[in-house]
Amino acid sequence: MDDEESFREFVSARIGRLSRIAFLLTGEHHAAEDLVQVTLIKVARHWRRVIRGGNPDAYVRRALYHEHVSSWRSRRHREVLAADPPERQAGRNESVDAVRRIVLRDALARLAPGQRAVIVLRYFEDLSEADTADALGCTVGSVKSQTHHALGRLRVVAPELAELIEDAEVPA
Structure with a gap:
């Protein structure tokens, strides 16, 4: 081939x-x-x-x-960035899962790119801290601190996601 x-x-x-x-x-x-x-x-x-x-x-x-x-x-x-994205202006009547996806997307958009990358790699891609560090070219300590700061920021910008954030913080 x-x-x-x-x-x-x-x-x-x-x-x-x-x-x-x-x-x-x-x-x-x-x-x-x-x-x-x-x-x-x-x-x-x-x-x-x-x-x-x-x-x-x-x-x-x-x-x-x-x-x-x-x-x-x-x-x-x-x-x-617009303070009121078009998704919110449309006032759609979505299911709870769809609303959660929108809230999560908006919350992720409010994170710094490095924090967003760490959250996506750790929780969407389900990579270990070491694999995440390797993918981003940084140390495991940086991944841990970025994850901690990102989850803290998510708590502030999207308190309605508290249940998801708590689940993410529970060690596997």
Whole structure:
């Protein structure tokens, strides 16, 4: 199998998961699509080296998080967040789960990108502290402190998620 074909198969098998992760990081569908596209373009350039490394999933995931942080840093001076997002203005009558997803998405959007990445990796991707540290290129201690600060921030910005936050803090 040639490199192009193996890359296509990899992307085809994982595009849904990568898109969900990107959405959780960005909070917007269009931004998530852009993040996945830019990341995959960069990964495709080095695909042969990626598959030789033996763990393309970890490589692509790490590239996704690094691209997210890089794009956030370059945009942070231009982007303005609305105090009242369109989802709240529409006044939709959603089920409890749908409302919780919206609240969670809004709460994640209010975290710093590093904190958001740690929460997504630890609780959505279900990675260990060591694997999260490896994915983000930091120490386990940084992951622990970022997680602690992020959960504290979530408690403040979304008290209605207290039950989820308490569940997250219970050691496995």
